[in-house]
Amino acid sequence: MVTRQFQRPDWLKRGQVFWGGHLHEPIYFYRLLADTQTRGEWTRGRKLAGVDPSAPWLVQWYDLCRSPALLDQLAELGVNCLYLNFFKGFGMEYEAAEMHRTASLVAQCAQRGIRTVLYIQPSNFFEQTLLAEAPQARDWLARDAAGNVIHYGAGDFRPVACLHHPKWLEYVRQTAQAAAETGADGVLLDNINHNQCCCDVSQQAYRTFAGDPSADLAADAASSLTTRFRVETTMHLVEAVANSVKAVNPQCAVMTNPAWPRAQNVQAAGIDIMRLASVTDAFFIENKCFPRMEGATLIGSSYAYRMADATGTLAVLSAWMPDMSLPEQPYPLRRYLLEPLAFGGHVMCPPWALRPLDERASGRHGPQDVYLRHAPVGEALAACYRLGHSVGPLLTDATPWARVAVVHPTEWFTQDFDTAMACMLSIDAVLTAEHIPYRLVAGDALDADRFDVAVVPRAAELASSTRNAIDRFAAAKAVFAFPRELQGPLHGAPAATVSADARAWAAKLRNAHPSVAPYRLAAPPWVVSFPLTCREGRLLSLLNYSDVPTTVTILSVQQALWPIKKLSFRTLEGEWQEITGQTHADSIRFELPDWLVYALCWFDLSTA
Numbered sequence: 001m002v003t004r005q006f007q008r009p010d011w012l013k014r015g016q017v018f019w020g021g022h023l024h025e026p027i028y029f030y031r032l033l034a035d036t037q038t039r040g041e042w043t044r045g046r047k048l049a050g051v052d053p054s055a056p057w058l059v060q061w062y063d064l065c066r067s068p069a070l071l072d073q074l075a076e077l078g079v080n081c082l083y084l085n086f087f088k089g090f091g092m093e094y095e096a097a098e099m100h101r102t103a104s105l106v107a108q109c110a111q112r113g114i115r116t117v118l119y120i121q122p123s124n125f126f127e128q129t130l131l132a133e134a135p136q137a138r139d140w141l142a143r144d145a146a147g148n149v150i151h152y153g154a155g156d157f158r159p160v161a162c163l164h165h166p167k168w169l170e171y172v173r174q175t176a177q178a179a180a181e182t183g184a185d186g187v188l189l190d191n192i193n194h195n196q197c198c199c200d201v202s203q204q205a206y207r208t209f210a211g212d213p214s215a216d217l218a219a220d221a222a223s224s225l226t227t228r229f230r231v232e233t234t235m236h237l238v239e240a241v242a243n244s245v246k247a248v249n250p251q252c253a254v255m256t257n258p259a260w261p262r263a264q265n266v267q268a269a270g271i272d273i274m275r276l277a278s279v280t281d282a283f284f285i286e287n288k289c290f291p292r293m294e295g296a297t298l299i300g301s302s303y304a305y306r307m308a309d310a311t312g313t314l315a316v317l318s319a320w321m322p323d324m325s326l327p328e329q330p331y332p333l334r335r336y337l338l339e340p341l342a343f344g345g346h347v348m349c350p351p352w353a354l355r356p357l358d359e360r361a362s363g364r365h366g367p368q369d370v371y372l373r374h375a376p377v378g379e380a381l382a383a384c385y386r387l388g389h390s391v392g393p394l395l396t397d398a399t400p401w402a403r404v405a406v407v408h409p410t411e412w413f414t415q416d417f418d419t420a421m422a423c424m425l426s427i428d429a430v431l432t433a434e435h436i437p438y439r440l441v442a443g444d445a446l447d448a449d450r451f452d453v454a455v456v457p458r459a460a461e462l463a464s465s466t467r468n469a470i471d472r473f474a475a476a477k478a479v480f481a482f483p484r485e486l487q488g489p490l491h492g493a494p495a496a497t498v499s500a501d502a503r504a505w506a507a508k509l510r511n512a513h514p515s516v517a518p519y520r521l522a523a524p525p526w527v528v529s530f531p532l533t534c535r536e537g538r539l540l541s542l543l544n545y546s547d548v549p550t551t552v553t554i555l556s557v558q559q560a561l562w563p564i565k566k567l568s569f570r571t572l573e574g575e576w577q578e579i580t581g582q583t584h585a586d587s588i589r590f591e592l593p594d595w596l597v598y599a600l601c602w603f604d605l606s607t608a
C-alpha cells in the first residue's frame with residue numbers, strides 16, 4: 001500500500017492547476033553556458049529549453065518574463081501557477097540577489113492569483129562558485145569507483161554531489177527551507193535521478209546499510225542490494241526536504257523531476273517512483289513523449305499519469321520532441337495541454353510558453369516577445385485554459401473509473417528495471433489501445449471490493465507480500481496473466497503499437513468480467529479514452545493523437561453499468577450539447593459529432 005506521508009496541498013487538485021511556463025534557469029546559468037559555448041565546449045550550439053544562451057537579447061527576454069505586464073497577461077490567460085528559479089547549485093551567497101528577486105516575484109504573482117513553484121537543484125553544483133563560499137564542498141564531490149569526480153553532462157564545471165554526505169543534504173535542506181520561507185507554494189527538486197557516488201562516505205554508508213563491514217559499493221554495482229541502498233538514501237534526502245518545507249507551510253507542495261519514465265534504469269540511480277511519489281505532491285514527466293503519432297505508433301504519457309494516480313500525486317507533463325523543437329501546427333500544442341486533462345485532470349503545463357519568440361516565428365531578430373504571444377501558441381493556451389477552467393470543477397473530486405487493476409511489480413523493478421519497464425509499458429499500450437480502463441496498484445492495495453480483475457505480468461519477480469495479496473484477490477475475483485511473449489521492446493515512451501496476438505489476449509480479458517470494458521468505441525486507433533467517476537456520474541475523455549480530424553465516433557455503453565439514455569458532449573471550442581442514445585440489445589449507442597483534438601462526454605447518472 002502506498003501510504004502518503006503528507007496530505008496533498010488543497011491547491012493541487014485535479015483540473016485546478018494551470019501552469020504558465022518554465023522560468024527556472026537563473027541568468028548566471030545562461031551566461032555560464034554562453035561562455036562555455038564560446039570556448040567550444042559541450043553546450044556549443046545547444047539551446048536550453050528553446051533559449052539561446054548567447055543571444056544578445058538574453059537579458060531583455062529574461063526581464064520581460066519577470067515584468068508586471070507579462071504576469072498580468074499570464075493571469076488573464078487563466079494561468080495560476082508559475083515555475084521560477086531559486087537555487088541552481090552556484091551557492092547560497094552567489095545566488096542571494098537573484099533569490100531575493102524571486103521572492104519579490106513570488107509576492108507579485110500571489111497578488112495576481114498565481115501560485116509559484118521554486119527550483120531547487122539537489123544533485124549537482126557549480127564547483128568554482130560554490131567552493132569559493134563553502135570550501136567544505138570539496139568533500140561533497142561525487143566520485144566513481146576509480147575515485148574520479150563525476151560530472152553532470154559533458155562539461156567539467158558541474159560536479160555531481162554525494163547524496164550520502166550529511167553536509168550536502170543539510171545544504172539542500174536549507175535552500176529548500178529558504179524557498180518555502182519566501183511564501184512560495186511549492187519547491188521542485190530537479191534531477192533527482194543522480195545517486196551514483198562511490199566515495200568513502202558513500203562506501204561507509206553502504207556498509208552500514210548492508211550490515212557487512214567488507215561490503216563493496218563498486219563491486220556490488222547495479223545489484224539489487226545497491227539499488228535498494230540508492231533508493232533508500234534518495235528517499236532520505238527527499239524526506240528531509242519535505243519535512244522542512246511542510247514545517248514552514250503544510251500547503252507548500254514538494255515536487256520532483258525523477259526523469260521517469262525513460263529508457264534507462266533510474267531505479268539503480270535512486271528512483272523507486274512509487275516510494276518517491278508517496279512523499280511528494282507532484283512529479284514531472286520529463287521525456288521525449290510530446291504527445292503525437294510517429295508512423296503507426298502512438299506516443300504519449302498514459303502510463304505516467306496512471307502512476308501518479310496510483311500514488312496520490314499529480315503529474316506535470318514537461319516532455320519534449322526528440323530534437324527539442326516545437327511542432328508548427330496548432331493541433332499538437334493543444335493535444336499537449338489537453339493530454340493531462342484527458343487523463344484525469346493533471347497539471348496543464350506548457351513548458352515552452354515563455355520561450356523567446358525566435359526569428360522563424362516572429363520574422364524578426366530579437367527578443368521582442370515570448371512564445372505565447374505567437375498566435376498558434378497563444379491561441380492554444382487561451383482555448384485550452386478556458387476549457388480547463390470550465391470543466392475543472394467537475395474533475396476536482398473525480399477518480400479514475402476502472403474495475404481492472406494492473407499490479408505494479410516493485411521487486412521486479414529493483415531486480416531488472418528494463419524488463420519490468422518494457423512489460424508495464426506493453427500492458428499500458430494494449431489496455432489503452434483496446435479502451436480497457438485500468439488503474440495501477442501496489443500489490444498490497446489490490447482490493448477485491450474495488451476491482452473485478454487483476455492483471456499480473458507473468459514474467460514478474462514479485463515480493464512475497466505482493467504474491468500473498470494476489471492470492472487473496474484470486475480467492476474472490478479473477479487474476480489474468482500478461483504473457484511474457486507479448487512484452488514489447490523497451491521504449492522511452494508508452495507507445496501503443498499493438499500486435500494481433502495482444503489484441504487476442506485483450507479480447508479474452510474483456511470476457512473475464514462484464515465490467516472490464518464498460519463501453520466500446522468505434523473510432524480510429526489514434527483515439528484514446530479515459531473514464532472517471534465524478535459525483536453522481538461518469539466523465540469520459542477522448543483524445544486524438546493524430547492531426548487528422550475525427551469524424552464519426554460511435555460510443556456504445558453497457559446499459560447495465562452506465563444506465564443512461566442521454567449524455568452531455570463538448571469539444572475544445574464548443575458548448576455542452578445533449579445527445580440521445582439508441583438502445584441496442586444490452587447497450588446504448590451514441591453517435592458523437594465531429595471533433596478534432598479533445599472531446600468530453602458527461603453521463604449524469606443521478607437523472608437515470
Ligand SMILES: [Zn+2]
Pocket residue numbers: 141142143162163164165197198199200201202203
Ligand atoms: Zn559519496
